[in-house]
Amino acid sequence: MIGFELTPEQKALQEKARRFSKEVIQPVAAQHDRDGTFPVGVMRKAHQEGFLTPLVPKKYGGGGFGILDTCILSEELAAGCMGIYVSIFVSTLALYPIIKFGTEDQKERFLRTFCSTYRLASYCLSEFTVGSDPASMKTTAVLQGDHYLLNGTKMWITNGGYADFFLVFATTDPEKRHKGIISLIVPSNLEGVGHGEPIDKMGQRASNTTGVTFKNVNVPKENLLGGEGEGFKKAMVALDITRPMIGIGAVGLARTAMELATQYAKKRIQFGVPIAQHQSIQFMLADMAKDIEAARLLIWKAAWLADQGNRNSMEAAMAKAFAADTAMRVTMDAVQIYGGMGYTKWHPVEKLMRDAKVIQIYEGSAQIMRMVIARQMLQEMDDRSSLP
Numbered sequence: 001m002i003g004f005e006l007t008p009e010q011k012a013l014q015e016k017a018r019r020f021s022k023e024v025i026q027p028v029a030a031q032h033d034r035d036g037t038f039p040v041g042v043m044r045k046a047h048q049e050g051f052l053t054p055l056v057p058k059k060y061g062g063g064g065f066g067i068l069d070t071c072i073l074s075e076e077l078a079a080g081c082m083g084i085y086v087s088i089f090v091s092t093l094a095l096y097p098i099i100k101f102g103t104e105d106q107k108e109r110f111l112r113t114f115c116s117t118y119r120l121a122s123y124c125l126s127e128f129t130v131g132s133d134p135a136s137m138k139t140t141a142v143l144q145g146d147h148y149l150l151n152g153t154k155m156w157i158t159n160g161g162y163a164d165f166f167l168v169f170a171t172t173d174p175e176k177r178h179k180g181i182i183s184l185i186v187p188s189n190l191e192g193v194g195h196g197e198p199i200d201k202m203g204q205r206a207s208n209t210t211g212v213t214f215k216n217v218n219v220p221k222e223n224l225l226g227g228e229g230e231g232f233k234k235a236m237v238a239l240d241i242t243r244p245m246i247g248i249g250a251v252g253l254a255r256t257a258m259e260l261a262t263q264y265a266k267k268r269i270q271f272g273v274p275i276a277q278h279q280s281i282q283f284m285l286a287d288m289a290k291d292i293e294a295a296r297l298l299i300w301k302a303a304w305l306a307d308q309g310n311r312n313s314m315e316a317a318m319a320k321a322f323a324a325d326t327a328m329r330v331t332m333d334a335v336q337i338y339g340g341m342g343y344t345k346w347h348p349v350e351k352l353m354r355d356a357k358v359i360q361i362y363e364g365s366a367q368i369m370r371m372v373i374a375r376q377m378l379q380e381m382d383d384r385s386s387l388p
């Protein structure tokens with residue numbers, strides 16, 4: 001059977017993250033959203049608390065937590081500010097493939113240093129012309145003796161202006177599509193590595209998003225993660241783990257919107273009663289609670305499957321898609337419940353609505369998530385040949 005009771009350790013982790021969110025993230029969230037500035041102070045404190053390295057094994061100085069544990073702590077951080085949470089989370093997206101596929105030397109060089117000293121990492125898959133179809137990437141890596149010569153421009157890179165190293169996906173042969181892709185660990189201080197100005201975004205404005213360029217960068221061969229032709233597989237494995245972690249961010253964000261909308265509905269009087277007493281408002285609040293709970297459970301299941309070492313591509317896609325759509329719906333309804341006030345900068349719900357939108361786009365868009373789900377469903381139907 002299954003249980004939903006958190007262990008004492010998980011409760012402690014949740015409580016620690018909740019306190020951090022309330023005391024460190026929330027007080028500065030509105031300012032970083034307004035100014036579009038990167039919260040360096042918060043990030044340094046997050047590193048001290050171990051929030052940048054929850055999945056890194058204890059052996060290298062990390063938290064040694066599972067994926068479900070990490071989701072539990074992530075919901076609390078995202079409840080404070082999704083943009084700040086994403087800045088914290090993205091390092092895990094870049095570190096996870098090293099944890100999973102790195103050599104002992106790579107783990108010592110990158111994981112240990114990352115845990116002992118404040119460091120940030122970025123995950124570089126997307127390009128200007130390459131989004132949902134990463135197999136068509138243009139960034140090239142050519143093996144020349146003891147190094148790869150890396151050339152190309154990556155786009156939309158979270159933490160791009162602050163990363164100490166990039167996990168870069170590049171092709172050794174564009175003709176081979178996904179089979180030609182490799183992944184390289186690229187320190188940002190190598191000659192030829194550069195980044196653009198922060199992109200002025202609609203939401204999640206505390207997160208730093210830039211283009212990153214690689215011009216004739218000599219990347220030592222020992223920074224190749226796994227073998228040649230295995231980069232695409234590694235990128236997808238990382239996404240199966242990190243999609244639940246982005247999904248749970250959507251849950252944290254939606255939960256905050258629901259709590260704010262509920263408080264407002266209990267205070268705002270129209271037609272002589274708090275608007276919370278009008279049935280149509282109650283139904284919006286009830287739908288929020290129902291969908292947030294469902295999203296959390298989908299995510300916990302996808303995370304639990306991964307912790308058991310099972311494949312979870314379909315469950316991770318279901319969880320991410322449902323949670324992202326939930327966050328969008330919930331935040332739009334929160335604005336609705338606030339009425340005109342919701343449409344202003346006087347209240348935080350408009351920020352939550354802006355922050356929610358991109359969750360339906362990045363880490364696999366709403367459409368791509370449905371493609372992943374449908375592909376597996378159809379495959380399973382093919383396998384069940386005994387059906388009439």
Ligand SMILES: Cc1cc2nc3c(=O)[nH]c(=O)nc-3n(C[C@H](O)[C@H](O)[C@H](O)COP(=O)(O)OP(=O)(O)OC[C@H]3O[C@@H](n4cnc5c(N)ncnc54)[C@H](O)[C@@H]3O)c2cc1C
Nearest residue numbers: 123124125126130131132156157158361362363365367368
């Ligand atoms: C704020 C932000 C941060 C990001 N951070 C990172 C990062 O750190 N690292 C990184 O590598 N990338 C990052 N990304 C990039 C992100 O992953 C891509 O934006 C995403 O994969 C979608 O790609 P695209 O924007 O090129 O859209 P496109 O792929 O051009 O898609 C456009 C539209 O077409 C739809 N579509 C595409 N193909 C199909 C299809 N076959 N069937 C149906 N519909 C389809 C999409 O769902 C979308 O609605 C970030 C993006 C943003 C906005």
